[in-house]
Amino acid sequence: MAVVTTRQSMLFQVILAFVLFLSILNNVNAGITSTFIRSEWPATDIPLDNEAFAVPNGHNAPQQVHITQGDYDGRSVIISWVSPDEPGSSKVHYGKSENNYEFTAEGTVNNYTFYKYKSGYIHHCLVDNLEYSTKYYYKIGSGDTAREFWFETPPEINPDTPYKFGIIGDLGQTYNSLSTLEHYIQSGAKAVLFLGDLSYADRYDYNDIGLRWDTWGRFVERSTAYQPWIWNAGNHEIDYFPHLEEVTPFKNYLERYTTPYKACKSSSPLWYAIRRASAHIIVLSSYSPFVKYTPQWTWLREELKRVDREKTPWLIVLMHVPIYNSNSAHFMEGESMRSVFESWFVEYKVDVIFAGHVHAYERSYRISNIRYNITSGDAYPVPDKSAPVYITVGDGGNQEGLADRFLDPQPEYSAFREASYGHSTLEIMNRTHALYHWNRNDDGKKLATDAFVLRNQYWANNQRRRKLKKHYLRSIQLKRIGYWLIRSKGSQSIVIHRLHP
Numbered sequence: 001m002a003v004v005t006t007r008q009s010m011l012f013q014v015i016l017a018f019v020l021f022l023s024i025l026n027n028v029n030a031g032i033t034s035t036f037i038r039s040e041w042p043a044t045d046i047p048l049d050n051e052a053f054a055v056p057n058g059h060n061a062p063q064q065v066h067i068t069q070g071d072y073d074g075r076s077v078i079i080s081w082v083s084p085d086e087p088g089s090s091k092v093h094y095g096k097s098e099n100n101y102e103f104t105a106e107g108t109v110n111n112y113t114f115y116k117y118k119s120g121y122i123h124h125c126l127v128d129n130l131e132y133s134t135k136y137y138y139k140i141g142s143g144d145t146a147r148e149f150w151f152e153t154p155p156e157i158n159p160d161t162p163y164k165f166g167i168i169g170d171l172g173q174t175y176n177s178l179s180t181l182e183h184y185i186q187s188g189a190k191a192v193l194f195l196g197d198l199s200y201a202d203r204y205d206y207n208d209i210g211l212r213w214d215t216w217g218r219f220v221e222r223s224t225a226y227q228p229w230i231w232n233a234g235n236h237e238i239d240y241f242p243h244l245e246e247v248t249p250f251k252n253y254l255e256r257y258t259t260p261y262k263a264c265k266s267s268s269p270l271w272y273a274i275r276r277a278s279a280h281i282i283v284l285s286s287y288s289p290f291v292k293y294t295p296q297w298t299w300l301r302e303e304l305k306r307v308d309r310e311k312t313p314w315l316i317v318l319m320h321v322p323i324y325n326s327n328s329a330h331f332m333e334g335e336s337m338r339s340v341f342e343s344w345f346v347e348y349k350v351d352v353i354f355a356g357h358v359h360a361y362e363r364s365y366r367i368s369n370i371r372y373n374i375t376s377g378d379a380y381p382v383p384d385k386s387a388p389v390y391i392t393v394g395d396g397g398n399q400e401g402l403a404d405r406f407l408d409p410q411p412e413y414s415a416f417r418e419a420s421y422g423h424s425t426l427e428i429m430n431r432t433h434a435l436y437h438w439n440r441n442d443d444g445k446k447l448a449t450d451a452f453v454l455r456n457q458y459w460a461n462n463q464r465r466r467k468l469k470k471h472y473l474r475s476i477q478l479k480r481i482g483y484w485l486i487r488s489k490g491s492q493s494i495v496i497h498r499l500h501p
C-alpha cells in the first residue's frame, strides 16, 4: 500500500485545484445539468373553494382585474375586469393620489358563451395620456362593491433607464403556481413578460373550461391588478373543442386578455411589440402562421426595422415554443420558427429570447444555426457572438408537472438546465449591462439558482463602449463572491455559477 505523505497530498490538491481552475476558464461549452431534484408537490390544481380563488364580496364586485401596457411607449394601460352579475359600469376612475380620482375613462363591455358556460361581463378600458414614472390609483365597479388598486407607469423611453422585468411561463393554477407567483411578487420587478399557457383550463371539459379561466383570473389578480403583464398565447390558449362545437382558436383568451397590437401596426393581438423604459419587446405567436409572406412574417420584418437601439438598447423577443431546447419534451417543435426567423434574430442582434412550453428551465450559449441550408453548411449550431441567448422559463408550475427528461449528453449549445419550478427576473441597469436571475421554488423558498450579467448586443460590440469596458473587464477576470463564481471572457457575457457550499 502506498504511503501518501501530507506534502504529496497537498501538492495533489493544488494541482487538482489548478486543473479545475483551467477547465472553468477554457471550457466555455461545458454546460451544466443541475443535479437538484425537487421533492415534488402534487401537480394538481388548487380546489375551487380555496381562498386563492376568493370571489370579492358583494353584488357584482369587479373580479379578475388585470392590466397591460396600452400603447407603444408606455403612456397608457388597458385595465380589464369581469363583472359577474350584470354589465355594470365600464368606467375607470383614476388619479395621482389615493381616494382622489380626478379623471375618468370609459371602456367597453362584452360577454360570450363557451359550450353552455356563460361568461361574466368583461370590461376593457384604455387609460391613456398618462405621465411617465407616476403612481396612479384607480377605482372600478360601483357603490359599496367598488374596488381600488394602483399601478406605476414606466419611465420615459431612454437608453440608460434601469428597469426590472419578471419572466413567467406556463403558470397554471396549482400550489406550485401559487409559490411561483408569490416569489415573483417578492422580486420587486415592475412588469411581467408572460410566455404563454395561462390557466390550463383546457385540461377540463364542458363548462369547467370557462370556470377555470375565471379562477385563474382571480388567482393572478394579486399581481396583474397592480402591474402590467405582457401577454403571449401558448397552446393551452387554443381551446379547440370540436365535441363542444367550440372551434375558434384562442376564443376564451382573446375575450379576456387584450394587447396593444394596433399601436405597432400589427393586424392581430397574438403578435405585437411594445417599448418600455430601455427595452423593445417583441411578442411572437408560435401558433399563428409565420412562414414567408404571412401577416406575422411581414409585420416582424417591418417591426425589426423600427427597433432603434440608440433609444431602446435592449431587444427582447418572447415566444411560447423554444427554438433551442434539449429536453425530450417538445424537442424540435421550435425548428419551424427557427428556420424562418433565426437569421433575423442574428442580423438584428437580439439580446435574449424567452420561451416557455417546456416545463423546466434551460439557458443556451450564444449560438446560431443559420449556415445550414439543407444541401450543405454546418448542420449543427455554432458559437455566434451576434446570436441571442435563448432561455426557457416554462416552469411556472402547472398541473402537467415537470419535464425532467433532458437529452443526454447535454448538447454543447446548452449552458444550464434544471427541471424544477421557478421564475426569472431581468434587471436592466443601463445600456450595457443587465443582471439576469432564474429563481427556483425550493420547496416554498425562493432561491437564486442561475444568474449572469447580460451584456448588451448592440452597445457591447460598439468600439467606443469596448474601450470603456476594458478596464472593467480586466478587474474581474475570476472572482468568488459567497457561493457565486464570476468569470469574464472577452466580449462574452460574464457567467456566474452558484457553487455548492
Ligand SMILES: *[C@@H]1O[C@H](CO)[C@@H](O)[C@H](O)[C@H]1NC(C)=O
Pocket: 087, 111, 112, 113, 118, 119
Ligand atoms: C350577454 O348579456 C346579455 C345581457 O345580460 C344577455 O342578454 C345575453 O344573453 C348575453 N350573451 C351571451 C352570449 O352570454
Ligand SMILES: *[C@@H]1O[C@H](CO)[C@@H](O)[C@H](O)[C@H]1NC(C)=O
Pocket: 371, 373, 375, 376, 377, 378
Ligand atoms: C449552401 O451552403 C453552402 C456552404 O456554405 C454554400 O456553398 C452554398 O452556396 C449554399 N447553397 C445555397 C443554395 O444557398
Ligand SMILES: *[C@@H]1O[C@H](CO)[C@@H](O)[C@H](O)[C@H]1NC(C)=O
Pocket: 429, 430, 431, 432, 433, 472
Ligand atoms: C452600466 O452598469 C455597469 C454595472 O453597474 C457599469 O459597470 C457600467 O460601467 C455601466 N455602463 C454605462 C455605460 O454606464
Ligand SMILES: [Fe+2]
Pocket: 170, 197, 234, 235, 236, 320, 356, 357, 358
Ligand atoms: Fe405549452
